Amino acid sequence: MAIRLFDSLTRTTRELQPSHADGVFRFYNCGPTVYAPAHIGNFRTFVVNDVLRRLLELEFGANKVKHVRNLTDVDDRTIGQAKKESRPLADITQHWTKLFHEDCTALNLLPPHHEPTATGTIKEQVNMIEVLMEKGHAYRAPDGSVYFKLATFPGYGGLSRIKERELKITNAVADADHKDSVSDFALWKAYKPEEDGAVKWPGPRGAGEGRPGWHIECSAMSKSLLGDTIDLHTGGVDLLFPHHENEIAQSQCCNGTTFARHWYHSEHLLVDGTTMSKSKGNYYTLRDLVAKGYDPMAVRYALLAGHPRKQLNFTLDSLHAAESAIKRIESYAKKLLSYGAITAAEFPDYFKTTDKPKVWGVLGIVWDMLCDDLSTALALGHLHKAINAFQFPTGPSPYRFEIELAELSKVMFMFGLRLSLEEKKSAVAPAEITALAEKRWAAKAAKDFATADALRKEIAAAGWSMLDRKDGYSLEQLKK
RNA sequence: GGUGCGGUAGCCAAGUGGUAAGGCCGAGCUCUGCAAAAGCUCUAUUCGGCGGUUCGAUUCCGCCCCGCACCUCCA
Numbered sequence: 001m002a003i004r005l006f007d008s009l010t011r012t013t014r015e016l017q018p019s020h021a022d023g024v025f026r027f028y029n030c031g032p033t034v035y036a037p038a039h040i041g042n043f044r045t046f047v048v049n050d051v052l053r054r055l056l057e058l059e060f061g062a063n064k065v066k067h068v069r070n071l072t073d074v075d076d077r078t079i080g081q082a083k084k085e086s087r088p089l090a091d092i093t094q095h096w097t098k099l100f101h102e103d104c105t106a107l108n109l110l111p112p113h114h115e116p117t118a119t120g121t122i123k124e125q126v127n128m129i130e131v132l133m134e135k136g137h138a139y140r141a142p143d144g145s146v147y148f149k150l151a152t153f154p155g156y157g158g159l160s161r162i163k164e165r166e167l168k169i170t171n172a173v174a175d176a177d178h179k180d181s182v183s184d185f186a187l188w189k190a191y192k193p194e195e196d197g198a199v200k201w202p203g204p205r206g207a208g209e210g211r212p213g214w215h216i217e218c219s220a221m222s223k224s225l226l227g228d229t230i231d232l233h234t235g236g237v238d239l240l241f242p243h244h245e246n247e248i249a250q251s252q253c254c255n256g257t258t259f260a261r262h263w264y265h266s267e268h269l270l271v272d273g274t275t276m277s278k279s280k281g282n283y284y285t286l287r288d289l290v291a292k293g294y295d296p297m298a299v300r301y302a303l304l305a306g307h308p309r310k311q312l313n314f315t316l317d318s319l320h321a322a323e324s325a326i327k328r329i330e331s332y333a334k335k336l337l338s339y340g341a342i343t344a345a346e347f348p349d350y351f352k353t354t355d356k357p358k359v360w361g362v363l364g365i366v367w368d369m370l371c372d373d374l375s376t377a378l379a380l381g382h383l384h385k386a387i388n389a390f391q392f393p394t395g396p397s398p399y400r401f402e403i404e405l406a407e408l409s410k411v412m413f414m415f416g417l418r419l420s421l422e423e424k425k426s427a428v429a430p431a432e433i434t435a436l437a438e439k440r441w442a443a444k445a446a447k448d449f450a451t452a453d454a455l456r457k458e459i460a461a462a463g464w465s466m467l468d469r470k471d472g473y474s475l476e477q478l479k480k
Numbered sequence: 481g482g483u484g485c486g487g488u489a490g491c492c493a494a495g496u497g498g499u500a501a502g503g504c505c506g507a508g509c510u511c512u513g514c515a516a517a518a519g520c521u522c523u524a525u526u527c528g529g530c531g532g533u534u535c536g537a538u539u540c541c542g543c544c545c546c547g548c549a550c551c552u553c554c555a
Contacts, residue, residue: 029555030555031555032555033553033554033555038555039555041554041555042554042555043555044555045555046555048555049555072553075553076553077553077554160483160484160550160551161482161483161484162482162483162551182552183552185552185553186552186553213553214552214553215552215553235555236554236555237484237485237549237550237555238549238550238554238555239554239555240484240550241483241550241551241552242551242552242553243552243553245552246552246553265555266555267485267549267555268548268549268550268554268555269555270548270549273547273548274547274548275548275549275554301503302492305492305493305502305503306492306493306494307493307494309485310485310486310493311485311486311548311549312492312493313491313492313493313548314492315491315492317491317492317504317505318491318492318493318503318504320504320505321491321492321493321503321504321505322492322503322504323504324503324504324505325502325503325504328503331518375494377493377494377501377502378493378494378495378501378502380493380494380502380503381493381494381495381501381502381503382494382501382502383502384501384502384503385501385502388502444513444514447513449513449514452513452514453513453514453515456514456515460515465515465516466515466516467515467516467517468512468514468515468516469517476516
């Protein structure tokens, strides 16, 4: 089944297809600004894009997808943070890039094939600005900045459907210091010593020293790594305007051809029914949630539990629901392994080719649903439905469940969910907890249940849970 | 004011012109000294409100109410 995806530009659901002769699908996803920890809302977009990337690889082949996701490492916010901490810009951005990558790994995001940075592609950006100036689409302002002249691009606003009339209204208060029109946006920002510190580069011909405007970086990186026309450009809805609108203007005026053949925007994550903010106390990073005892895979699952083009309400309850839902899938996987006499270690690689399964069993519907406009919530629902309905044999069977394991493996690859199929090693409890547990185990053996129950409560109060088995016990840390 | 998305069980969340997926929570049962885990079973006569179209609407249309987001540098 072909992958169909909603296109924000035409507002229709269209099939994704590579357009270049080499058959490589070119995919650009706007990445994070590295000045602070990425929050789970940021990761919703990256997780959704990761699922898309995985589907594309299955559909076109692993070596037939080129996925680029940039890092914005110079802009007002990164510079502002560096100034606030009195540290060089690169210190700040390298630090947050490292943490971003750690979170990406924890969330099982496939690394993009290229991860360009704004500061690493200054030359490409300057080149583009020069072309735009030569073609009359950009002009130098008195202070040495360069602005894109919106009036030279009649197609502006097609993506966000914003009209020039409205632009003017909303921009009445914007700084119009050096612009010909309030709607014009910066391609190059002139150096301001008091704000920019040591951050500056030689500018385009005819302009002063300074730094690139935000929008030009994506246009330049996309052009240099993927070419003038790409097959898909994605990001969060907030980027629709003005970022992507401006990218279209810059790229198409510079290159004279279609910039992106398909646009996709994922909706925002809400927390407790409203937008995340530090002042509301509902601002979560992956680290926050891991510190509370949640597994990053549960976070990933929770982020996929709603349709990507619909706002998703994230709560700790929904995270807990995700955790339990994953356990159900794991339970199904363990049963398949057990009935098929296959070890857990074999499972992740059980289906070794990078192609989608040639034969689908009960989970084929999951692939179909994902290919239908990335309906992750629907796909997860069908996954559970299929698992619940699956009939295991009542007695020993020579059947090894190879189709079932292969398709489960593939489906887990699509969602990017890693299952924990080995017995979990319980966290090592501190000595005082172990001592209490030993006392309780002894009391229980002596059938002194009153003491045993009192000790259980004491252990629970200290944040641990004692799980009895016939032959012994294990200790598990309770969630904070 | 403009643009877009949405209001479905206690919570999260799919979906369709023909009578409501799935997960969580909860309840019951099995197992168990207790607890946990696991398994099984049950859980919306109803889809924000009011009209309309229709043999039939939660699904299409109109109006109203409510929520969320974006509107020059937030994924």
